[in-house]
Amino acid sequence: MHGDVANTGSTGESGNAHFYGTASNPLETSLAKISWDMRVIMDGSNPNNARVTEVDYNHTCFPSHIIKVQEYTVYYYGPPRSDPTYVAGCLVFQQGKIIGTSKPNK
Numbered sequence: 001m002h003g004d005v006a007n008t009g010s011t012g013e014s015g016n017a018h019f020y021g022t023a024s025n026p027l028e029t030s031l032a033k034i035s036w037d038m039r040v041i042m043d044g045s046n047p048n049n050a051r052v053t054e055v056d057y058n059h060t061c062f063p064s065h066i067i068k069v070q071e072y073t074v075y076y077y078g079p080p081r082s083d084p085t086y087v088a089g090c091l092v093f094q095q096g097k098i099i100g101t102s103k104p105n106k
Contacts, residue, residue, distance in 0.1 A: 013044040032091035034060050040067060040074065058099045062090035065098070074104045 001021040008014045020037040024030050036059040044050040055075040059065050062082070067075040077098055079086070089095040 013047075014042055015044070016041045029092075032088070033094075034063065034091065035094075036060070036065060038065075038067060038075070040069065042069075052104050055102045055104060056100075057102070058097060060090050060094065061096035061098055062087050075102060 001019060001023075003017065003019045005017050006015055008016065017040045018038070019040075022033045022035045024033045037057075038059065039054075039056040040052055041054040041056075042050065043053045052069055052072075052074045055067060057065070057075060057077070059077070062079045064079060065075070065077045066073060079090070
């Protein structure tokens with residue numbers, strides 16, 4: 001996994017964290033890769049109410065993906081199936097990528 005963090009805003013009170021990478025099971029074919037590219041955007045302009053304002057996501061449709069900030073889940077995806085056909089489509093053929101933006105705290 002790789003990641004980088006950047007401060008934004010005039011005083012650096014807000015920022016974003018970017019996590020990305022690929023992985024595969026060393027005991028299986030390296031063609032079946034899990035991939036993710038996630039960005040969490042945070043607003044800390046009010047220190048008494050710092051919050052995650054946006055999660056941009058792009059990942060394989062298997063396995064589950066979750067992002068927690070402190071004890072709060074700000075993004076969760078659970079695959080609808082786990083049969084071999086679905087898993088092979090997700091990991092070997094990279095079908096059904098999950099791409100989008102969520103706004104957990106409006």
